[in-house]
Amino acid sequence: MSAHLTTPFLTAPHLTTQLVKGGGVDGVALTVLIVLFVVVTVLGFMASRFHKGDSLESLDEWGLGGRTFGTWVTWFLLGGDLYTAYTFIAVPAAMFAMGSIAGFFAVPYTIILYPIIFVFMARLWSVSHRHGYVTPADFVRGRYDSRGLSLAVALTGFVATMPYIALQLVGIQAVLDVVGLGGKGSAFQQDLPLLVAFVVLAAYTYTSGLRAPAVIAFVKDALIYIVIIVAVIYLPTKFGGWGHIFDAAQGKMAATNPATGKPTGVFTPGPGSDVKPGYFAYATLALGSAMALFMYPHSITATLSSNSRTTIRRNASILPAYSFVLGLLALLGWVAIAAGTKPVGVDGKPNPQLVIPQLFEDSFPSWFAGVAFAAVAIGALVPAAIMSIAAANTFTRNVYREWIKPDATPAQEAKVSKLASLAVKAFALVFVLTLDRQNAINFQLLGGVWILQTLPAIVFSLYTRWFHKWALLAGWAAGMVYGTYAAYQVASPATKHFGGSLYNVPALDQMGYIAMTAFVLNVVVAVVLSVVLNGAKVSNGADETTPGDYFADAGDPRVEKDFETREAAEAEGDPA
Numbered sequence: 001m002s003a004h005l006t007t008p009f010l011t012a013p014h015l016t017t018q019l020v021k022g023g024g025v026d027g028v029a030l031t032v033l034i035v036l037f038v039v040v041t042v043l044g045f046m047a048s049r050f051h052k053g054d055s056l057e058s059l060d061e062w063g064l065g066g067r068t069f070g071t072w073v074t075w076f077l078l079g080g081d082l083y084t085a086y087t088f089i090a091v092p093a094a095m096f097a098m099g100s101i102a103g104f105f106a107v108p109y110t111i112i113l114y115p116i117i118f119v120f121m122a123r124l125w126s127v128s129h130r131h132g133y134v135t136p137a138d139f140v141r142g143r144y145d146s147r148g149l150s151l152a153v154a155l156t157g158f159v160a161t162m163p164y165i166a167l168q169l170v171g172i173q174a175v176l177d178v179v180g181l182g183g184k185g186s187a188f189q190q191d192l193p194l195l196v197a198f199v200v201l202a203a204y205t206y207t208s209g210l211r212a213p214a215v216i217a218f219v220k221d222a223l224i225y226i227v228i229i230v231a232v233i234y235l236p237t238k239f240g241g242w243g244h245i246f247d248a249a250q251g252k253m254a255a256t257n258p259a260t261g262k263p264t265g266v267f268t269p270g271p272g273s274d275v276k277p278g279y280f281a282y283a284t285l286a287l288g289s290a291m292a293l294f295m296y297p298h299s300i301t302a303t304l305s306s307n308s309r310t311t312i313r314r315n316a317s318i319l320p321a322y323s324f325v326l327g328l329l330a331l332l333g334w335v336a337i338a339a340g341t342k343p344v345g346v347d348g349k350p351n352p353q354l355v356i357p358q359l360f361e362d363s364f365p366s367w368f369a370g371v372a373f374a375a376v377a378i379g380a381l382v383p384a385a386i387m388s389i390a391a392a393n394t395f396t397r398n399v400y401r402e403w404i405k406p407d408a409t410p411a412q413e414a415k416v417s418k419l420a421s422l423a424v425k426a427f428a429l430v431f432v433l434t435l436d437r438q439n440a441i442n443f444q445l446l447g448g449v450w451i452l453q454t455l456p457a458i459v460f461s462l463y464t465r466w467f468h469k470w471a472l473l474a475g476w477a478a479g480m481v482y483g484t485y486a487a488y489q490v491a492s493p494a495t496k497h498f499g500g501s502l503y504n505v506p507a508l509d510q511m512g513y514i515a516m517t518a519f520v521l522n523v524v525v526a527v528v529l530s531v532v533l534n535g536a537k538v539s540n541g542a543d544e545t546t547p548g549d550y551f552a553d554a555g556d557p558r559v560e561k562d563f564e565t566r567e568a569a570e571a572e573g574d575p576a
């Protein structure tokens with residue numbers, strides 16, 4: 001998922017055991033991985049025929065799948081989008097390295113998440129369906145007639161998404177390391193498997209758009225469910241039962257880490273302080289992460305692809321099934337402690353991110369380990385595709401058409417978005433290949449802080465225009481500046497700056513989630529300035545929406561008329 005499912009504590013110095021270098025290439029596991037990868041590649045290219053529209057030469061069709069996906073397609077698509085490959089790498093790795101605050105907060109976070117989206121996402125779907133909005137910045141532009149506020153929302157979403165895409169490639173790298181690839185030979189030989197995965201991903205995303213990850217998500221989610229259910233049934237019996245597993249985890253968390261002179265981690269949260277995370281840190285991480293996740297462009301893109309507001313609410317009701325699986329997955333990090341797993345890459349360096357792939361490599365037959373590795377690798381392709389499409393849509397609609405070519409036709413928009421999606425993925429690949437993996441984690445954590453600052457402009461505006469557009473922009477700026485500054489002050493054993501998401505909350509003497517503190521500042525500034533600007537009768541811009549737009553559903557006569565108008569415009573080559 002988001003920053004929130006990566007972790008500021010996921011760094012090698014937290015390992016207290018001496019790690020040993022693994023063996024060579026696991027041929028059987030690699031073969032299974034390749035076969036399943038080929039299967040999903042074929043599905044990705046064939047996906048252009050799925051829920052086929054008249055043409056893919058518009059953002060509605062290429063970037064939103066024609067807005068035609070029903071309950072189950074949306075469920076698999078959102079599950080594949082939100083529960084990413086790196087989620088399945090990072091959450092148990094955090095449990096393994098630092099314990100419950102770093103890892104298990106992801107479970108209550110995803111439980112809190114769905115009631116929140118049940119309330120507001122249906123309204124966003126309706127107004128977007130009514131006006132043909134493709135991105136949240138489109139909505140902000142229409143709500144306030146403000147190019148500046150729209151650009152702030154768009155750029156925040158775009159920048160926050162970039163390292164998120166890079167982390168999906170890190171997830172694939174983790175699998176390749178455990179299989180035995182990626183650490184030997186020339187630089188080209190080390191990176192070749194990842195380059196191949198990138199080329200395949202770029203090709204079928206370009207040709208099939210959002211339909212590709214929608215189809216592949218069925219395979220990815222089926223593999224994830226099978227692998228995790230088998231693991232949580234079999235592995236505890238293999239390693240002494242849950243009682244022994246919890247005892248082993250508690251012992252490791254209480255042991256002193258020689259690198260820091262402090263306990264290795266937290267078995268269960270305590271009261272906490274300004275230097276030690278506790279209940280408040282756990283709670284703010286969970287709440288802030290839940291509030292932030294559906295501000296990301298890719299989460300909104302997957303949601304807007306559904307065919308009705310009822311579909312959104314049904315998914316908010318059934319998506320918690322993934323949270324149950326995530327809870328089981330998180331506990332596998334503690335199973336690895338009891339199993340004595342030694343996560344080390346083929347380069348001989350300790351890497352806790354490898355703990356789950358290594359646990360499967362050590363504990364299961366090679367063929368089943370290959371299935372697990374394929375689940376993670378395919379689990380990277382689905383969100384990476386959706387994220388790149390969402391980032392490309394954001395650039396096209398809110399930068400290219402808004403600021404560069406206002407008279408762009410739907411076909412031109414689609415072409416620019418396709419090219420932008422390639423550029424986004426290329427940037428993510430270069431980022432992963434040229435920088436340390438920890439940089440990708442750090443920037444993604446920072447992206448989580450940033451993206452929450454767009455919530456007032458998006459969510460508050462779904463219900464009211466009391467907030468002034470200039471106040472919202474000032475609040476966004478205040479939250480961005482404070483959040484970036486606070487994150488810069490956080491050090492970890494791996495880095496002097498941007499080393500985590502927790503920082504002392506002013507006046508509370510408690511460590512809390514930086515994004516939440518910045519969000520509170522954001523809202524306070526927006527409220528105060530709104531009072532001043534509204535009192536001074538400063539114009540708040542024109543609103544192109546009406547109260548009824550927020551309840552429009554599939555089949556609404558106005559919606560059907562709007563669709564007919566947009567289709568006619570597309571046929572004539574005019575902007576929608």
